[in-house]
Amino acid sequence: MKIIVTGGAGFIGSHLTKKLIQENHEVYVIDCLHPYYSPERKKKQLEHVAGFGSFHFIQKDLLDREEMEAVFKRISPHVVVHLAALPGVAYSIEEPLKYVDYDIKATINVLEASGKAGVSKFVFASSSSVYGNQSGPFKEEMANGNVISPYAASKFSAESFCHVYESLFGFQVNILRFFTVYGPWGRPDMAIGSFIKKLMNGEEITLFGEGRARDFTYIEDIVNGIYLTIHTLTKSEVINIGSGRPITMDYLLAQLRWHFPNMKINKETSRVGDVVNTWADIEKAERLLGYEPRVDFKKGLSETVKWAKENEKIL
Ligand SMILES: NC(=O)c1ccc[n+]([C@@H]2O[C@H](COP(=O)([O-])OP(=O)(O)OC[C@H]3O[C@@H](n4cnc5c(N)ncnc54)[C@H](O)[C@@H]3O)[C@@H](O)[C@H]2O)c1
Structure with a gap:
């Protein structure tokens, strides 16, 4: 299949592109290498993916409406996976x-x-x-627009536009709600990636807020959820892709301490815009996609630390 992956030079996009080319799809990555975090890191991600097979890379900004129309018509893809976005709650x-x-x-x-x-x-x-700031587990129908950051509001709004264009053009729209993704090549602004990098340098890590939990989901599980959506789903749906297992910050710290016994922690009050807990109800993904998270947190974190020790210094 011909597949466009927007944001394919990013964290999730580069892992997805690697999987798609390994499965012999014709992949077109469109990415502007936005400087939200290092474009050099994104180029390295693309170089890494290129080691697994060939794909097309188009360095363009999706905000150019006419250019996008021409590029999409020229490629004429079967599937579009739209991952490109400005991520991050604090910056929003x-x-x-x-x-x-x-x-x-x-x-x-x-x-x-x-x-x-x-x-x-x-x-x-x-x-x-x-x-938003509801108590989990989150079922898909619980999203109601009552959110607490501009990032979340923009995602909720973009979901709404997906429904609009589904009705205008009649294509199948699958909205996947990812839960805090981590793993090798993880985004350097996110907690796990930034903590590991600091700990490797002997620096103190800062934790915002007490008693928090996150449904941390390993990158391979996220890619598998997208892959199953491309290959098995035949109608429009909104689906959570998570681990279904919230990890408390205390547990995360205990696991990090195992890897970095001299860890030093600075605790600060919570930041505005950050929800207290996330917890995915993944029943729909299991039922409709046959999705099953395969990598438990201990194993996923060990893989991430191992990757960081081998690679972070050169990024
Ligand atoms: N990582 C997570 O934990 C997580 C959780 C929930 C949802 N998401 C969503 O998943 C998607 C991918 O996230 P990620 O963590 O891989 O982020 P990322 O920042 O690593 O990747 C996004 C990519 O999109 C590109 N991009 C942004 N705006 C663009 C534009 N206008 N034109 C062309 N390229 C553009 C960036 O250069 C970047 O390479 C995003 O939509 C994000 O909001 C991520």
């Missing part, structure tokens, strides 16, 4: 309007270009943040 509070551009306007351009190019399936990367 500083720069909310950038999230309207990168997470809403860019999504509209991709939806419109997909419709005009005759795409049959559109997969959108949404986020657990759309559940």
Whole structure:
């Protein structure tokens, strides 16, 4: 199949691209190498993926509406996986309007270009943040727009535009809500990646807020959820892709201490915009996709620490 992966130079996108080319799909990565975090790191991610087979790389910004329409028509893909976005809750509070551009306007351009190019399936990367500060487990129907960060509001809005363009063009739309993803090549601004890097350098780590828990999901499980959606799902659906098993910060710290016995922690009050807990109800993913998270947290964290020790110094 011909598949466009927007944001394919990013964390999740580069892992997905690797899996798709290994399965002999013709993959077109569209990514502008946005400097939210190091473009050099994104280039290294692409180089790593290129070691597993060939794919097309188009360095362009999805905000260019006419260009996107032309590119999508030229490629004429069967499937579009739209992962490109400006991620991160904290930065969205500083720069909310950038999230309207990168997470809403860019999504509209991709939806419109997909419709005009005759795409049959559109997969959108949404986020657990759309559940706001409710108590879990989160079932898909619990998202109601009552969110607490501009990032979450832009994802909820982009989901809504996905429904609009499904009705305008009639393609299948699958909205996948990912829960805190971690693993090798993990985003350097996220807790696990940044903690490991600091601990390797003997620096103190800072924890915001007490009594928090996150449904940390290993990257291979996320990629598997996307892959199953591409291959098995035949109708439009909104589906959580998570581990279904919240990890408390105390447990995360205990596991990190096992890898870094001299760990030093600085505790601060919670940051605005951060939800207290996330917890995915994954019954729908299990039932509709045959999805099953395979990597438990201890194993996933060990793999991530091992990767960081071998690679982080050169990134
Ligand atoms: N990582 C997580 O824990 C997580 C959780 C929930 C949802 N998500 C969502 O999954 C998707 C991928 O996340 P990620 O962690 O891989 O992020 P990432 O920042 O590593 O990847 C996103 C990529 O999109 C590209 N991009 C952004 N705007 C673009 C534009 N206008 N044109 C072209 N390229 C553009 C960036 O350069 C980057 O390479 C995002 O939509 C994110 O919101 C991620």
